[in-house]
C-alpha cells in the first residue's frame with residue numbers, strides 16, 4: 121500500500137491535505153543558530169501556534185495540512201518536540217527529515233563524523249533514521265538512542281555555486297539511503313545555484329528522478345534554467361515566500377504560471393521555508409508557515425490560475441512526491 125511516513129507513523133498519502141514541502145517548526149540549536157540566533161525555534165508553544173494557523177488556512181482547501189520540517193541531522197533536530205507539536209494540533213501531520221545541510225552550517229568540518237566515516241556507514245545512519253527512528257540526540261554525540269519517530273524525507277544541500285567534497289559525500293550517502301528505502305530526497309540549493317548539478321548527480325547515483333525535488337530554486341527566477349532542471353524528470357520546490365529583501369512575490373507567481381504553461385505543473389511543490397523566528401507570526405511577524413494556503417492560493421486564483429492547477433500546487437503534487445517509492 122502506498123504510504124507517506126509522518127513523525128507519528130505511516131499514513132495514506134491522500135490524508136496529507138495541503139502539503140508545505142519545506143518548512144521549520146522546531147530547531148533547538150547547532151551551527152545555523154550559532155551563525156544567526158534568529159534560527160532558534162525551540163519553543164513548542166510557538167510552534168503549536170504557528171502550525172495551528174497553517175492548518176486553519178489549509179482547511180479552506182482540504183481537511184488539514186502537512187508540514188515537512190526540513191531540519192536535517194546534527195542541525196538542532198528534536199524529534200520528540202516535533203512529535204509533541206504534531207500531537208497538539210488537530211488536522212496537522214508532520215514529516216521529519218534526515219540527511220544533511222550545506223557544509224557551512226557544520227562550521228569547521230575536518231573532524232566532523234561525515235569526514236571520518238565511510239559513505240556506506242553514513243548511509244546506514246540515514247537508513248536507521250528512516251526505518252527505526254530518529255536519534256534522540258540528533259547524531260550530535262557518540263551515544264545514539266532511537267526515538268519511535270521516523271524520518272520521511274532526506275535532505276541534500278550544496279553551497280553557493282559549488283558542491284564541496286563534504287557535500288558530495290553527504291549526497292552519495294543520501295542517494296544510497298534513498299535507493300534502499302524509497303524515501304524521497306528534498307534538496308537545499310543556495311540562492312538557486314547548482315540545482316541542475318544536484319539533479320544530474322543524484323540521477324547518476326541511481327536515484328529515480330521522480331524521487332528528487334530541487335529546493336529553494338525560486339531564488340534563481342530564470343524560467344529557461346528552471347525548465348532545464350525539470351527536463352531531467354525531477355520536481356522543483358518553490359518557497360521563500362514574502363522574502364521581499366530578495367525578490368517580490370510576483371517572481372514566484374510568474375515562475376508558477378510560466379512553468380505550468382510549459383507543462384511542468386505536476387512536478388512543482390510549494391513551501392515557505394519560514395526558518396527564522398522573524399519569518400513566523402507566532403513570534404510577531406506579518407508572514408508565516410501558513411503563507412501558501414493563506415496568501416498564495418487566493419492570489420493565484422485572483423490572477424487567473426485554474427483551480428485544478430492551484431490544487432496540484434497546494435495539495436496533489438506534494439501528496440504524490442512524499443509517497444515512498446517502495447516498502448521501506
Ligand SMILES: [Zn+2]
Nearest residue numbers: 143190393395
Ligand atoms: Zn529550510
